[in-house]
Amino acid sequence: MDPSTSEAHRFPARAVLEVDGHTDTAARALLSPVPDANPVGLEDRGLFERTLRGGADRDTTLGEPISDMSFVASHCWGAPLSLVWTVIEGHLCLFSAADGDLSMMLPPLPLHEGDAGRLGAAIGACFEIMDEANGAGAGTPRSRIEYVSDPVLDRIRAASVPTLSATPMPGDYIYRREALVELAGGDLKAKRKLRSKFLRENPDIETADITPADTDACVELLSLWRAASDRRHEGEANDRLIGVDVLRERDERCARRYLELIDELGLPSMLVRSGGRLVGFTIGEFLTPSMAVVAVEKTHPDVDGTPQFIYSEFCRTRLAGAGEINAGDDWGIDTLRFTKSSYRPSRMLSKTLLARNPISEMGTPEPATVRLLRWKRPAHTKPEAQKVLPTDVRPATTADTDAILEIEAAAFTSPADRFKPQQIRRLIENPRARVAVALRGGSVIGWSVALIRAHRRWRSGRVYSVAVRPEAAGTGAGRALIGSLLNTLEAEGVTRVYLEVRAANAAAIALYTSVGFRPLRTLEGYYTDADGTETDGLRMLRIAGATD
Numbered sequence: 001m002d003p004s005t006s007e008a009h010r011f012p013a014r015a016v017l018e019v020d021g022h023t024d025t026a027a028r029a030l031l032s033p034v035p036d037a038n039p040v041g042l043e044d045r046g047l048f049e050r051t052l053r054g055g056a057d058r059d060t061t062l063g064e065p066i067s068d069m070s071f072v073a074s075h076c077w078g079a080p081l082s083l084v085w086t087v088i089e090g091h092l093c094l095f096s097a098a099d100g101d102l103s104m105m106l107p108p109l110p111l112h113e114g115d116a117g118r119l120g121a122a123i124g125a126c127f128e129i130m131d132e133a134n135g136a137g138a139g140t141p142r143s144r145i146e147y148v149s150d151p152v153l154d155r156i157r158a159a160s161v162p163t164l165s166a167t168p169m170p171g172d173y174i175y176r177r178e179a180l181v182e183l184a185g186g187d188l189k190a191k192r193k194l195r196s197k198f199l200r201e202n203p204d205i206e207t208a209d210i211t212p213a214d215t216d217a218c219v220e221l222l223s224l225w226r227a228a229s230d231r232r233h234e235g236e237a238n239d240r241l242i243g244v245d246v247l248r249e250r251d252e253r254c255a256r257r258y259l260e261l262i263d264e265l266g267l268p269s270m271l272v273r274s275g276g277r278l279v280g281f282t283i284g285e286f287l288t289p290s291m292a293v294v295a296v297e298k299t300h301p302d303v304d305g306t307p308q309f310i311y312s313e314f315c316r317t318r319l320a321g322a323g324e325i326n327a328g329d330d331w332g333i334d335t336l337r338f339t340k341s342s343y344r345p346s347r348m349l350s351k352t353l354l355a356r357n358p359i360s361e362m363g364t365p366e367p368a369t370v371r372l373l374r375w376k377r378p379a380h381t382k383p384e385a386q387k388v389l390p391t392d393v394r395p396a397t398t399a400d401t402d403a404i405l406e407i408e409a410a411a412f413t414s415p416a417d418r419f420k421p422q423q424i425r426r427l428i429e430n431p432r433a434r435v436a437v438a439l440r441g442g443s444v445i446g447w448s449v450a451l452i453r454a455h456r457r458w459r460s461g462r463v464y465s466v467a468v469r470p471e472a473a474g475t476g477a478g479r480a481l482i483g484s485l486l487n488t489l490e491a492e493g494v495t496r497v498y499l500e501v502r503a504a505n506a507a508a509i510a511l512y513t514s515v516g517f518r519p520l521r522t523l524e525g526y527y528t529d530a531d532g533t534e535t536d537g538l539r540m541l542r543i544a545g546a547t548d
Helices: 025-033 043-055 071-076 113-134 149-158 179-183 186-201 212-231 244-263 308-316 332-343 398-411 421-429 477-491 506-514
Strands: 083-088 091-096 145-149 167-176 205-208 269-274 277-288 291-299 324-326 347-355 393-394 433-439 442-454 457-467 496-502 516-526 534-544
Touching: 025 113, 043 091, 043 179, 071 244, 071 291, 083 113, 091 113, 145 167, 145 506, 149 308, 167 179, 179 308, 179 324, 186 433, 205 308, 205 347, 212 244, 212 277, 212 291, 244 291, 244 393, 244 496, 269 308, 277 308, 291 308, 291 516, 332 506, 393 477, 398 421, 398 442, 398 457, 421 433, 433 457, 433 477, 477 496, 477 506, 496 506, 496 516, 506 534
Parallel strands: 291 324, 457 496
Antiparallel strands: 083 091, 145 347, 167 324, 167 347, 205 269, 269 277, 277 291, 393 433, 433 442, 442 457, 496 534, 516 534
């Protein structure tokens, strides 16, 4: 049967989610409404590449590709993201059941030029499938289309598709290849120093293409990288509150698949050895003749300068034909965002999420610096004069927004530190947030927020913000709010709770220590003051029921 046919029911069904032995019963149930679902196999390469190219003249069809618009990416991420494809209304549709709901990892893409006029019907049918699987009726906010490039977004708008909400996603970082090779200029001075340090301390460097004989050593390095990252980034999550350990586990599985396909798909690759020991490897792909993507890069966690050396050398030797390098997006992770920004991208490729209703969990305001008990006491009030007073704490509602705004204005002198009304309402409505207000004499005197994050086998909590009116500081309101948050989380089975605080804030650290938090690690330069000064933070962890 010709795989380019536009009728979904003509595709022979294959077993769903049996890739790499990771059969997922829950994901399979979510995917059950998808007609004739097929995992992305190597036999689908021709179909995907013809569709993703958009025909002979891409510039007039799908435009410049983002990193996600690749057959290799769709195949290698297939098992980690529980991906299946089908054809609906003449459009290739890629669904995912990775995060406990059914979504799409790409917008519907026409198989043939003549199918483009059915885009609106394809999108409508896809949302009906997702709504059925997600079990909340038409318009459930969990149903969404992710990774929509700007050119495709313009086509969707031009097709008069029923109104969809558009939410920005983390975009692709694009660099001039020669800039990554040279690492020139003051902005990249630190990168040059690290590369030079690696060259200086490792005089017997060997680089080579990855061969099948190297796979076991690369897999061993992958495991070492993941274990070290799990320790270094314990408790962290991305903008959507998915634990970075979950993302790393998926990334490791994806990287293993890339390793298996280097020879079969002719992917550019490179490994680096020092003294015969493997210290790094990387794999890429050419999205177009002028743009290459660095899809995988893993280095030994104890060898300084390896990332800077291998990135630069890979671009110089294996990606020489490209004018630009696409490093993909940052997954909504603060630390990855900082790293990719530090290489000074020349531009970004935007990505958009589409839904019938706004996605409440997308775009939750969670900046790198967390505001915890940083108000100033009134000048006339001495700490020793304060008394612990009875405080009632209850869940916040959107009706509390104005009172919370007043607390923000009183507790934080800089407008940049204050939440906006829309942000407060979105936090209150967010199913992964626990927002509470403290009351005394019927008046709201403080509020707090904790966020629940999903990890591989557990959930964690993060005390995100606590603020009280200055006149209530030192009266027990802050302690009552934190205690209520911890009780709420523990009642829901969340026993590991994290927070970040300025390392110099002895009073706050003493408070958190008194309710069971313990230092986990120092975060160098975590906070940036208004004048640009960087100060260290401290990550703390509380495990319910733990004893010293």
